[in-house]
Amino acid sequence: MASLGSLPKELLLHILSFLEPPELVNVQRVSRDFSKIARDDIVWRARCLRDSSYLSSLRSRLRLHDLNLALLQAANGGRFSLDEDGDANDDTWIKSISATGADEDRIIRDQRLERERVRITANWDPIFPTEQVSWYDEYIRRQGPISVSWFQMGYTHGTKSRSAADFVEARGVALYYPEGEERLDGKILAVAPLDDGSVCLWHVGGSSSTKRGAIVARSRPGILFANGPSSDNKSRSNKVDSGVTECVSVDSHRHRAFFAVQQYLIEVDLPTLSVVHREAFPWSITTLSAASSVVPLTVGTNLGLHLHDYRSRSPPRSDIVDTIDAFDGTKTQPEDLYAGQYRQLFDDKPLPPYAPLAQPGPVSILHLQAEGQPDSLSDDIYVAGRFKSILHYDRRQFSRIKGTIYSGANLCSMTSLPYPFSYTDSEARRKGLLSLEQVEKSKSAAGRTLIACGEYKSKGSLEIYSLPPDGSVAHSRVSGELQKPARNRQTCASSKLMSVVNHGSCLAVADGMGYVKWFERDGFTEVRRHKIGHSERFEGPSIFASMPGSGDLARKLLPTRGAAAAVAENTNVNSNDLLFWTGEKLGLLSFSRQPGCRPKDFEMDEEEPPSPEQLQLEAEEKAYSHQMRRALERHANDVRFARYLGGRGPS
Structure with missing residues (x-):
């Protein structure tokens, strides 16, 4: 048979x-x-x-x-x-x-x-003709169990206790791929500035020698202070602004991280965790774009936008490295360097070319993808923030605004798709009304998609805009229906949406109630939701843990793998998790029954090794207790022998 x-x-x-x-x-x-x-x-x-x-x-x-x-x-x-x-x-x-x-x-x-x-x-079907996806992974993300893992917490250097007062908060997060983003099975690290002015790295996926969520490296404190390590570290105006969500940007190909600290942009070399460059801007930095090795970094200050092209800078010489080391704290008097920075702020020379803003408060900067190419960037820059419109700039004609998209909401996060979007076709598909030919025509049209989220009249707002293709006339001049946006301001969330990202074939958003929700690409059909919950680091019951609204909320979401990771044959199944930052801690949403790590898993790692004096004292106490036990055993044997002889033995 x-x-x-x-x-x-x-x-x-x-x-x-x-x-x-x-x-x-x-x-x-x-x-x-x-x-x-x-x-x-x-x-x-x-x-x-x-x-x-x-x-x-x-x-x-x-x-x-x-x-x-x-x-x-x-x-x-x-x-x-x-x-x-x-x-x-x-x-x-x-x-x-x-x-x-x-x-x-x-x-x-x-x-x-x-x-x-x-x-x-x-x-x-949300997939476009040129897009590839693993439907097995998609089913796991849509229907599989979800667990929340909390990363290891950082503590103040030099403290032996592990109390809540010694906990150092994380002030942002970005992902770092040491082996390059094209290595789909490579190591993934999370980079965050800590409140003590240090840079910390966590292992996101874990390995045979490192736990998932464990701290793998941490710089000395103070290197991210605006006035240097020797300044007053208790002043909030000297630290990373806790209100700036996009304060970290990482270029994995050049192994550099950029941190926005007040009006300074500090560049850190990640393999050595040392500062390699520092630049002052005329106003406080409120947001950073994603760093890329092919385009300059876009820096958003309170009153303008600046292009920071760090790629054209020559590599540092040995004498420059000595100066940088002096800034990092190896010398106690780096006044000359900071005096130069202050002179730059009050210099009479005109400012470098920048794009002034009519209204202050940019919050999110997006480098738009090229049409049909998820891994390539175009020259389009979109800016959203505490103003009612999304601003559009062209990098080739920077400082001159190219156009605006009216929203009416306070937007705080943006992402994009290099594929077209049509409001009319999206509504018809949501109701199952289009024919096969109409669906194919809709997906093969030219154009790109801009996705934004924020708050509108105290409720969440998830918005999807159709953008023109490269080098063509805007859709609004051809057909008003194609340009009409899809705005979900009724059913997406009862509170502000904090972040939006592409996660597989869905849109993942985080709201102010502590939920992470997944929507179809129409922006209205909810796929699933999960509440982050509360991380109780220190043992002992808490009367606030069970109260409604006491859980943490995600201020920023980051998928650990891109869209191309789901189709590689040598990629581990179910490897695209969601990293989130609560404003204080880091966590990971993974699709499994058991969390990858818990706070108590790192308690042994957090304990400092005993000193030689403590080891000697423990050995002496152990020897003394052994001698006392032997003496008691001999005395008990003598007593039993005396009772056997009728009381004539030793007492």
């Missing part, structure tokens, strides 16, 4: 498609061939749709349509009835097909139902 593995792969895949997801996962353990077949994209794509909220909403809409049709026929004297369960099951996606096909041949009816399934699947 032939074994199951000897069957053709097509037939074996058809057999496995009848299994439930937990059973399909167990099949993957049989062999490599079974593992490859059990992760087929067609099977898991169908599973994603079957268990999606999109299909549930479509079924509810169909039931409402059937009730309206029944009332209309009842008013006309006709008869109409629903299924026994009153639901549109997998065999009755569209009731009209079942009704019209009742008198036709069963085969023809099944063919119509199959075509309707394909059409509904095309309306739901």
